[in-house]
Amino acid sequence: MMRTQIYGEEAGGFSAAGSAGGSPLSAERTELVLRRLHRMIGPRFARAEPRDRAFAFLRGMALSAARRNGRRLADGAGEARPDGMQRLLTTARWNADELRDDLRDVIVEHFGDPRAVLVLNGEGFAKKGDRSVGVQPQFSPSAGGTENCQVAVFLTYAAPRAQAIIDRELYLPPEWAHDPARRVRARVPADVRFRSPGRLGWEMVRRAVEARTPAAWVAAETPFGHDVELRRRLRERGIPHVLGLRTDPRPLRSTGGRVLWGVPEEAIAAIPAHDWLRTADRDDPVRRDGACHSARILLKRADDGGLAQWLLIRRDTRKRRLYVCAAPPSTPLRELAEVARQAELAPRCAASARREVGLDHYEVRLWKAWYRYITLALLAHAGITLADGGAPP
Secondary structure, rough: OOOOOOOOOOOOOOOOEEEEOOOHHHHHHHHHHHHHHHHHHHHHOOHHHHHHHHHHHHHHHOOOOOOOOOHHHHHHOOOOOOOHHHHHHHHOOOOHHHHHHHHHHHHHHHOOOOOOOOEEEEEEOOOOOOOOOOOOOEEEEEOOOOEEEEEEEEEEEOOOEEOOOOOOOEOOHHHOOOOOHHHHHHHHOOOOOOOHHHHHHHHHHHHHHHHHOOEEEEOOOOOOHHHHHHHHHHHOOOEEEEEEEEOOOOOOEEEOOOOOOOOOHHHHOOOOHOOOOEEEOOOOOOOOOOEEEEHHHHEOOOOOOOOOOEEEEOOOOEEEEEEEEOOOOOOOOOHHHHHHHHHHHHHHHHHHHHHHOOOOOOOOOHHHHHHHHHHHHHHHHHHHHHHHHOOOO
């Protein structure tokens, strides 16, 4: 792990929270953190030009209130043309996956906690036309419906002190994955094959686990709970998880081995009133008076010290959410509910990155450029999070 002191005494003793654009002091603090982050990642760049431009890129994303496209970022860096910023995203020699690992390491160094939750979250990025890699009319998790967009899967590190996105993957639909002409046009690497959102999620979780990222759970909202392969891989690794389910007919297996089709309404209705536990809600900033109650139904008992499986139900005055859970048999209901709540809150982290650093402002079409822009944006957002002392977004 690359270690560096980002804030605290070495960084001038900053500890008060504040956004990058909130005050001169917060902007100064954010720039200081970005400089320290840049010194950490500097060795990843072979030449001085892209290394210096990377700092200008990070600074422009974190401290600018304008749209973060190549021309605006170049203007902020005092460059007459956007060519240099475009080269940083396309032809300059550096590896976005190495910076991704640096991002994870610095977040874990400052906010790592064995109680943390690794949260998978899908995001849709609306785009015009059909030439940007992976774009087509498809379901957008952000919009909640079909639109012309790219879809990405993010891994958020949800720790008690902070939430930060630590990994990212772009979903390549089958129409793109199996079309040689589209692949060549977007310069998709030859070894990239079709991977479902669940498979992308598993690959990010596996990377985090292999890097010994301290965490106790994996969580996600729908539709990750319906990915049988994802659930199997998590169970085989003994990783406790809480994954969201749709409410349309999908099979679940009960303790007796029979298949339950759809939502077991009769079983939910039969849950005694005293088994419903009042738990934390989604922290809705508009409606704070709605109580959330949680209950669970056992689906499968643990075998030989393995994980038990439950159907978790969370309901309030607005809606009901379902999750398939696997965890040690002694896991209390309140803990399952809190992990589900972390999954429900994760989209706020991506929303904060859109707002604070222009996560969705990119104007790139190529595979490599997408990963480079998104990785730099997440580093810039991590800088704001660190400067804020870990204040939740």
